[in-house]
Amino acid sequence: xxxxxTLALFSTAVLLLLLSPGPNMAFVLVHGVHxxxxxxxxxxxxxxxxxxxxxVLTASGLGLFFAETPxxxxxxxxxxxxxxFHLAWRxxxxxxxxxxxxxxxxxxxxxxxxxxxxxxxxxxAVLFFALFLPQFLEAGRGPASAQLVALGSWLTVLSVLxxxxxxxxxxxxxxxxxxxxxxxxxxxxxxxxxxFLLGLRLLA
Numbered sequence: 001x002x003x004x005x006t007l008a009l010f011s012t013a014v015l016l017l018l019l020s021p022g023p024n025m026a027f028v029l030v031h032g033v034h035x036x037x038x039x040x041x042x043x044x045x046x047x048x049x050x051x052x053x054x055x056v057l058t059a060s061g062l063g064l065f066f067a068e069t070p071x072x073x074x075x076x077x078x079x080x081x082x083x084x085f086h087l088a089w090r091x092x093x094x095x096x097x098x099x100x101x102x103x104x105x106x107x108x109x110x111x112x113x114x115x116x117x118x119x120x121x122x123x124x125a126v127l128f129f130a131l132f133l134p135q136f137l138e139a140g141r142g143p144a145s146a147q148l149v150a151l152g153s154w155l156t157v158l159s160v161l162x163x164x165x166x167x168x169x170x171x172x173x174x175x176x177x178x179x180x181x182x183x184x185x186x187x188x189x190x191x192x193x194x195x196f197l198l199g200l201r202l203l204a
Contacts, residue, residue, distance in 0.1 A: 001150050003138060010136045014155050018162045023198050027118060028163045030194045031111070032170020034091070039111050040167020046115025048160040053120060054129040055152025059145040063130030066123075073123040077202055080121030084199035087114065091192040122202065 002010065024047065032040035057063045066072050119125050133151050137144055 002136060002141060002147060006136055006138055007154065010151060011154070011158065014158050015162070018159065023122070023201060024119070024163070025166065026194055026198060027115070028166045029170040030191050031115075032167035033173050034188075034191045035111060035171075037168055037171040040171050041164055042111035043115040043167055044160050044163035046112030047119055047163050048156050049112065050116045050119030050125070051129075051152065051156040051159050053116075054126060055133070055149060055156065057126065058129045058133050058152065059148040063126055066126050067130045073127075076121055076123045076126070080118070080123070081199040081202045083117060083121055084195050084202065087118075088192040088195035088199065091188050091195060124202075 028040065028043055028047070031043045035043075054063065057066070129152065133148050133155075134144075136151055137147050141147055
């Protein structure tokens with residue numbers, strides 16, 4: 001297990017990275033606005049599930065293998081961008097969009113699965129885990145794989161808490177949107193635009 005000093009340094013680094021504006025922050029915020037508080041919580045859980053999967057890949061050595069295989073990164077990048085474009089198109093026909101001020105009635109598993117796939121299909125997320133976690137390994141603190149699992153698990157806890165709060169903040173923004181059809185359409189268009197731009201960013 002990591003020492004208290006290393007865990008404190010690791011936690012600080014993770015929190016600073018979470019607070020840095022990026023694709024995940026935009027993804028969580030826009031879904032908090034779009035689907036409400038409960039939907040935002042499911043998005044946070046989905047990101048947490050992806051973090052656990054990425055931790056296991058890193059601890060098993062597969063993450064490093066992926067980091068050294070440009071072809072695999074390119075394939076995953078294309079799949080991730082295509083998925084984001086698909087979500088953008090679906091946002092323009094939001095059959096599951098709730099009334100402004102309410103929570104989404106869309107199936108919970110659909111939202112956390114969406115967030116999970118968004119993370120797993122992002123090669124930058126795989127590279128991040130493969131290159132970031134090993135920096136905090138300590139000699140004499142047990143097997144490297146066990147330390148990586150411990151670090152990744154703690155990162156997952158911090159990530160879920162942060163994204164749940166971020167999504168809740170996004171859900172509060174719903175109250176600023178006019179509770180009418182035009183407001184709902186505007187919200188759907190903004191969501192589609194953000195998802196489309198995230199897809200373009202991933203391709204670039």
